[in-house]
Structure formats: C-alpha cells, structure tokens
Amino acid sequence: MKIVNLKLINFRNYENLEVNFDPSLNIIYGKNGEGKTNLVEAIYTLALTRSFRNINDYKLIRDTETIAKVEGNISNKMTDNYKVIISKDGKKVKVNNNKIQKISDYISKIPLVLFHPDDLRFIKDTPSIRRKSLNISISEINPEYLKVLNYYNKVLKQRNAYLKEMMLNSNKDRHYLDILDEKIITYGMFINSKRKDYIHVINNYLNNIFKNITGIDGLTIEYISDYNNLTKEEILKKYNDNLSKDMSFGKTNFGVHTDDFKFKINDKEVRDYGSEGEQKNVIIAYKFSELEIFKIINGNYPLLILDDLFSELDTEKIDNILKLLKPDCQTFITSTSLSFFNNLKKDSYKQIHIVNGKIEEV
Ligand SMILES: Nc1ncnc2c1ncn2[C@@H]1O[C@H](COP(=O)(O)OP(=O)(O)OP(=O)(O)O)[C@@H](O)[C@H]1O
C-alpha cells in the first residue's frame, strides 16, 4: 500500500499543496514551525480521518477558513482516490467520489504505523494510555476486537451502576449481577486472549530489532492481567470473592479494564531504569515490530510515519534505525536536518523541503 500523491486545501498552515511521494522513502525537512508535522498529520488524517494530536477536528482547518480537504491516491492492487473533508459541522469521507456513510468503514482501509514523540507516554504514562494504544493497534487488524471491547465497556458500566444500587438496597436481585458477570467474563476472556496473542507476536520481533538499534539484548514486553492463567471458573470465583469490596467502592476492581503492559530489559523495568534515548529506542523497536504484524495480517506493509524521530538519539543509533527501513514499506520521516541521511544512497529517497506551508523546489 502506497500513497502516490496528496492534495491539501486549507489544512493547518497549507493553503493549497500538491505533492507526489516516493514509493519507498520520503524525507520531509525544514526548520521548526514550517509545517513538517502538519504534512504527516495530513497523511494520518487521510488514513484515520482525525489527527494523532489529541485535538478537535476543526483545529485542522486553516485559521480564517471554514473547510479543509485532504485528498490522496492510494495504490494497492488498484489505485483508489480517498478524500476527507472537515468542516466545523463535521466531516465527510469519500472513496472514488462515493460518500462512505460510516467512518468506521473507512478507517480500516489505509493501515498506518506512526511514531510521534508523544508515544514516549506509552512507557511513562498510566496503564490506561497503554491499553488505549494497544486497543487501537489490535482493532486495526481485528475489527471483532473493537466490537467486543465496546460490549465489555458497556457491561462494565452496567455492573458498576448495579453495584451502587445493591449497596443502597440490600434486597436487590443477585440474579441480574450473575447475568452481567457471565457476560463480562465472556468478553473479558476474548479481550485477554487477543491481547496475549498480540504481545506474543510483538515479542517475536521486539528484542532483535532493539538489539539491532542499540546492541542491548534482553528486551521484552510483558502483559499483566487479572485474567492471566485463570480458568473461567476461577475468574468467576474472583468476582464473587470481590463482591463486598466492589460494592463498597461502587465499581468493579477485577478485570481486563485494569490490564497493563511493561517493557523490561533483563527484568529491569524500562520506565524506572531506561535513559531517555533508550526509552525512545524501545518505542521505535515496538513500532517496527508492529509493522511486521501488519505485514503478516495484510500481506504487505502499512505506511510508516516517523515524526521527529531523531532528537535525543546519537548518530550511531540513527544510522542503525535507517538500516531497518524496508524499501517495500513506504516511509515518511520528518527532520530539521538532512545531515542524518548522508549515509543513504542519494537515489533511494525523495527530499521534500518545507518552507512556511509550501514545498521549496530543490
Ligand atoms: N489551523 C492552523 N491554521 C494555520 N496555521 C496553523 C494551524 N495549526 C497550526 N498551524 C501552524 O503550523 C505551523 C507549523 O507546525 P508544524 O507542527 O507542522 O511544524 P514543524 O515543521 O513540524 O516544526 P518542528 O520542527 O518544530 O516540529 C506552526 O507555526 C503553527 O502555528
């Protein structure tokens, strides 16, 4: 899957832009604030209809304008035209000029892996950030997972509400709670097994990639879940054992909504022991592992966006990362300097020089 070209109208600081991309490697360079991240954000928006920055869609519209358009031709076996139109009232998506009614039918069509400096939160931040990120990745390769996750969250809400009612009224019917427990366990066991599978496959690649970048051996990601290694009966017993605690808290304390994921290098947690640069390389190794999973599932690589990858990394690590790039995986790298790429063959990539929302011809 490749983006052949991209057309932007009133997107961020781009008034009107047309750009053709290299099928392998695109290096988007320019000074701070010129529009490099905005350009890869447009690619992300074409794929997922929203930004990777946690913002309202309307912020993507160029100041003083009311409507933004992102359009691109995507070649797979055939070439298809994709369009995302964002206005203050909402957004529309089209494939080959046919309006797609459900955004969810659109967003699985252009698989994409992104590295963005905020991804370091995946190590530093709370478990909910890690669960969210995993949920997005697994949903992209398994739409059933997203459905079950939504069911789980709905039943969890119902259970928490019912616990509060039980707390206030001791005559409340226990039978209804049993029905909710049965559902939550069925959905929870499905989620647990998909997360376990995903982490297992990540671990098939993660350490090797990390070793190629840093020379350090022993990186794993560990999946921590209340459900791990328990049978259905054992899980049910846990819910029963926890009932009085759950009632006093008015919420469910046990289940996959408390899952977490930890990176470890030889049993030392990366969050507690890893340097800034090491943490960045861990995330990069994780993203490159995700590429391989997408390749297994879809038969070809997704798009890869690496935004501001190189700050904090030494030149040796940068060279090692560039060696990991695959010619058949279309990649977009933003950078403030071209000097990082001196060791690449000149004809192996396209340089795109951005100056104040325009492409400066080289
Ligand atoms: N909706 C918008 N309308 C117009 N301009 C915008 C809008 N949103 C952001 N900008 C401007 O776009 C500019 C470029 O932002 P961008 O994040 O792409 O820079 P960058 O080239 O990635 O810089 P850096 O090297 O610092 O990461 C900023 O100066 C910002 O003010």
Ligand SMILES: [Mg+2]
């Ligand atoms: Mg930027």
